Amino acid sequence: xxxxxxxxxxxxxxxxxxxxxxxxxxxxxxxxxxxxxxxxxxxxxxxxxxxxxxxxxxxxxxxxxxxxxxxxxxxxxxxxxxxxxxxxxxxxxxxxxxxxxxxxx
Amino acid sequence: xxxxxxxxxxxxxxxxxxxxxxxxxxxxxxxxxxxxxxxxxxxxxxxxxxxxxxxxxxxxxxxxxxxxxxxxxxxxxxxxxxxxxxxxxxxxxxxxxxxxxxxxxxxxxxxxxxxxxxxxxxxxxxxxxxxxxxxxxxxxxxxxxxxxxxxxxxxxxxxxxxxxxxxxxxxxxxxxxxxxxxxxxxxxxxxxxxxxxxxxxxxxxxxxxxxxxxxxxxxxxxxxxxxxxxxxxxxxxxxxxxxxxxxxxxxxxxxxxxxxxxxxxxxxxxxxxxxxxxxxxxxxxxxxxxxxxxxxxxxxxxxxxxxxxxxxx
Amino acid sequence: xxxxxxxxxxxxxxxxxxxxxxxxxxxxxxxxxxxxxxxxxxxxxxxxxxxxxxxxxxxxxxxxxxxxxxxxxxxxxxxxxxxxxxxxxxxxxxxxx
Amino acid sequence: xxxxxxxxxxxxxxxxxxxxxxxxxxxxxxxxxxxxxxxxxxxxxxxxxxxxxxxxxxxxxxxxxxxxxxxxxxxxxxxxxxxxxxxxxxxxxxxxxxxxxxxxxxxxxx
Numbered sequence: 001x002x003x004x005x006x007x008x009x010x011x012x013x014x015x016x017x018x019x020x021x022x023x024x025x026x027x028x029x030x031x032x033x034x035x036x037x038x039x040x041x042x043x044x045x046x047x048x049x050x051x052x053x054x055x056x057x058x059x060x061x062x063x064x065x066x067x068x069x070x071x072x073x074x075x076x077x078x079x080x081x082x083x084x085x086x087x088x089x090x091x092x093x094x095x096x097x098x099x100x101x102x103x104x105x
Numbered sequence: 106x107x108x109x110x111x112x113x114x115x116x117x118x119x120x121x122x123x124x125x126x127x128x129x130x131x132x133x134x135x136x137x138x139x140x141x142x143x144x145x146x147x148x149x150x151x152x153x154x155x156x157x158x159x160x161x162x163x164x165x166x167x168x169x170x171x172x173x174x175x176x177x178x179x180x181x182x183x184x185x186x187x188x189x190x191x192x193x194x195x196x197x198x199x200x201x202x203x204x205x206x207x208x209x210x211x212x213x214x215x216x217x218x219x220x221x222x223x224x225x226x227x228x229x230x231x232x233x234x235x236x237x238x239x240x241x242x243x244x245x246x247x248x249x250x251x252x253x254x255x256x257x258x259x260x261x262x263x264x265x266x267x268x269x270x271x272x273x274x275x276x277x278x279x280x281x282x283x284x285x286x287x288x289x290x291x292x293x294x295x296x297x298x299x300x301x302x303x304x305x306x307x308x309x310x311x312x313x314x315x316x317x318x319x320x321x322x323x324x325x326x327x328x329x330x331x332x333x334x335x336x337x338x339x340x341x342x343x344x345x346x347x348x349x350x351x352x353x354x355x356x357x358x359x360x361x362x363x364x365x366x367x368x369x370x371x372x373x374x375x376x377x378x379x380x381x382x383x384x385x386x387x388x389x390x391x392x393x394x395x396x397x398x399x400x401x402x403x404x405x406x407x408x409x410x411x412x413x414x415x416x417x418x
Numbered sequence: 419x420x421x422x423x424x425x426x427x428x429x430x431x432x433x434x435x436x437x438x439x440x441x442x443x444x445x446x447x448x449x450x451x452x453x454x455x456x457x458x459x460x461x462x463x464x465x466x467x468x469x470x471x472x473x474x475x476x477x478x479x480x481x482x483x484x485x486x487x488x489x490x491x492x493x494x495x496x497x498x499x500x501x502x503x504x505x506x507x508x509x510x511x512x513x514x515x
Numbered sequence: 516x517x518x519x520x521x522x523x524x525x526x527x528x529x530x531x532x533x534x535x536x537x538x539x540x541x542x543x544x545x546x547x548x549x550x551x552x553x554x555x556x557x558x559x560x561x562x563x564x565x566x567x568x569x570x571x572x573x574x575x576x577x578x579x580x581x582x583x584x585x586x587x588x589x590x591x592x593x594x595x596x597x598x599x600x601x602x603x604x605x606x607x608x609x610x611x612x613x614x615x616x617x618x619x620x621x622x623x624x625x
Contacts, residue, residue: 011424011476018435018469020110023147025435025442025461026140027117032445032454033136034124040451040508042136044458047500048445051462051493053143053166055438055469058489059431060150062476068155068319070477070485071311072146072162075328077489078304079167081496082331083139085293086171088503089285089338090132093178111518115525122529122552126536126545134548145555148522152559152566153574160587165555169591173548176598180544183611187542190612200538208531215523215560222567225578230571241573245581257585264592268599273606292506296499303492323588407595410602 012063019059026052043087050080111151118144131177131184139170155319156242159311163327171334172408237386239317246321247389251378255367258360258396261403265356269347272412278348279416281409287340297339304332312397316386322393326400333405344409346416352402359399363392423475430472437465451508455501462497466490523563529556543601543611547594554590558583 029048032041054077061069121144124137142165149158192200229241229249236248246254272279287293308328315321336342345352366388370379380388437460444457470490474483533553537546561579568576605611 011427014428015431015473015476016110018431019147020113021435022438022469023114023117023144025438027120029442029445029458030121030124030137030140034128034133038451038508038511040504040511041454042132043500043504043507044445044454047458047462047497047504048441049140049143049166051466051497052438053147054489054493055434055466056147057150057162058469058473058486060147062473064150064153066150066153066155067478067482069150069158070482070489071314071319072150072155072158073489074307074485074492075159075311075324076143076146076162076166077492077496078300078307078328079163079331080143081296081300081492081500082167082335083170083174084496084500085296085335085338086174087136088293088500088507090174090178091507108518108521111521115522119525119528119532122532122556125548125552126532126540131542131544131548134545138548138551141552141555145559148559149562152519152522152562153569154562154565154580154583157562157580157583157587160584164587164591169551169594172591172595172598173544176544176601179602180542180605180611183605184542186610186612187545190541192539192541197539200535203538204531204535207534208527211527211530211560212524215520215527215563218564218567221570222564222576224568224570224576226568226570226573226576229577230573241577242581242584245577246584250578250581253582253585257589260589261592264596267596271599271603292499292502296496299495303488321584323584404591407592410595410599 012065015059015063019056019063022052022056022059026056040091043084043091047084050077050084053080114144114147114151118148131180132174135170135173135177138173139166142166142170156240156321156324159319159324160327163324163331167331168327168404168408171331175408235385236380236389238389240315240319240321242319243315243321243389243393247392248380248385251367251392255360255363255378258363258399261400261407262356262360265403265406268407268411270411272347276412276415278346279412279414280344280346281406281412282344283413284343285338285340287338289340293339294341297335297341301332301336304328304335308332312393315393316390322396322400326397326404329397329401330404330408333401334408337409345406347406347412348416355398356402356406357399359396362395366392427472427475430468432472434465434468434470434472437461437468441465452505455505455508459497459501463494466493519563519566523560526556526559526563529553529559532556541613543604543613544598547597547601551590551594558586561586 026048054073057069057073057076121137121141125134125141128134128137142161145165146158146162149161229245233241233244236244238244308325311320312322312325337344367378371377373381441457441461445454448454448457467490470486473486477483477486530553533549533556536549537553540546540549561583565575565579601611
């Protein structure tokens with residue numbers, strides 16, 4: 001919605017640092033995705049990325065003072081949920097011989 | 106102090122880019138690319154492009170990611186063969202040299218940019234009140250550079266025709282992709298029943314907000330298309346047959362309304378896509394609303410791919 | 419009042435960041451898919467919740483606050499559904515071996 | 516150095532990284548991902564230029580930003596088109612090879 005966040009400068013700095021921290025955590029989590037060893041770990045990637053990026057974005061938006069960033073976070077939350085389902089469908093398909101069609105949860 | 110956080114974000118961006126290029130297999134590359142897209146939307150926020158961040162979050166992370174994942178799933182078996190075609194050391198060194206050269210040239214250009222940067226912002230600020238919209242990006246997309254947006258809508262429709270034309274003859278007019286199945290009482294089906302209503306509200310909100318705040322038809326259409334795809338992926342609905350006349354009418358309706366508004370401008374304001382005095386906002390809203398269904402259909406069908414089975418179930 | 423609210427924000431957001439840290443450490447160090455999933459969902463649910471609660475006093479008004487809650491609800495909902503699906507994939511695999 | 520200059524410089528590197536992957540990776544899907552990385556590098560440079568054009572109370576020049584939105588959507592359309600082409604290629608030749616002469620091992624090439 002219109003207007004800006006009302007946080008002061010020190011607060012903005014703190015929130016920015018926290019955003020950077022969360023981004024770093026997500027990046028570390030990606031190491032697990034690379035190491036695997038199984039599909040389940042790889043699918044966790046989607047989950048981790050979605051929440052991490054959404055949280056970082058909220059913090060980032062609060063720090064930069066753009067209120068509309070909440071809308072970006074909202075979009076990100078929705079679309080990363082969608083991407084997660086993409087990951088799930090992918091893993092399920094890999095589990096089965098291709099001619100079987102698909103079956104999931 | 107703040108520069109350190111920016112530095113962390115851009116270094117991660119670089120790392121993810123390298124990851125997508127050198128990753129062991131295609132799945133890891135695509136997973137890295139999705140992460141890259143999410144991080145990129147942080148960069149867009151940092152560059153004060155909230156509208157761009159919205160588009161990137163919706164398309165870069167979501168739609169493109171799901172599209173590429175689907176492709177990886179159908180390409181298994183071709184990866185091992187491709188590995189044997191890996192170019193030799195000579196080619197790799199040459200490629201590295203070329204890439205470094207391109208990067209160096211770009212860096213020189215960036216460092217040689219004039220100070221202060223050239224800008225059209227004052228002109229936009231001066232003319233924006235005449236359009237009646239408050240979001241300068243919407244003003245640019247649908248008033249000052251409306252022709253670009255019209256051409257883009259047409260390009261999207263042409264891309265869709267291109268995808269459809271890849272269908273084998275026997276499936277022409279059929280349904281794209283394969284039929285998804287899932288347990289109708291399972292978690293996935295439940296998820297696909299609950300999420301779309303929320304997504305539709307958010308999508309329509311973004312369209313409505315787009316007049317005065319970041320948002321607009323592209324972001325809105327992406328969310329709505331993703332929700333539709335979700336319903337299809339959960340097996341709750343089938344992809345439409347591309348031969349369906351109603352579907353085709355919906356796809357061309359947006360660009361047609363856009364062209365009609367443009368021709369109306371020729372008559373009332375004296376030039377193509379001109380808006381008569383005081384009528385700019387209603388016409389902009391009309392175009393946005395008319396383009397929305399077109400964009401939803403085109404984006405979702407682009408994701409679905411070429412028709413691959415006949416129209417009958 | 420404003421100082422107290424700021425302090426509240428700092429505490430809550432720091433707590434949220436701590437849960438993100440815990441989630442990542444768990445994801446990296448835990449031995450199997452189920453425990454890793456357990457660690458991950460803590461980052462989703464509690465970490466995100468604390469961040470959202472902490473940002474609440476920093477946003478302009480009630481509407482923006484409601485949107486923050488909606489973001490959290492969306493994340494929790496998708497996290498719940500997706501972790502179920504992930505766990506099932508893992509169990510199917512374990513059942514086969 | 517300002518943040519936007521830093522981001523622009525990193526974006527230059529993104530273009531280079533994408534270009535390298537585009538040349539070196541033999542699998543077409545990997546090429547496509549690399550191409551997208553390269554394209555996004557170009558977008559980010561453009562976005563940094565927009566940020567440099569901040570004036571008249573706007574935090575960035577809205578004209579390049581509007582073009583960026585168009586560009587991202589068109590890039591998605593191009594990617595979808597390429598994926599469709601790729602799947603068709605595999606369907607009709609049984610291999611994803613872009614080599615002029617598919618390797619002999621791929622006996623089932625029709």
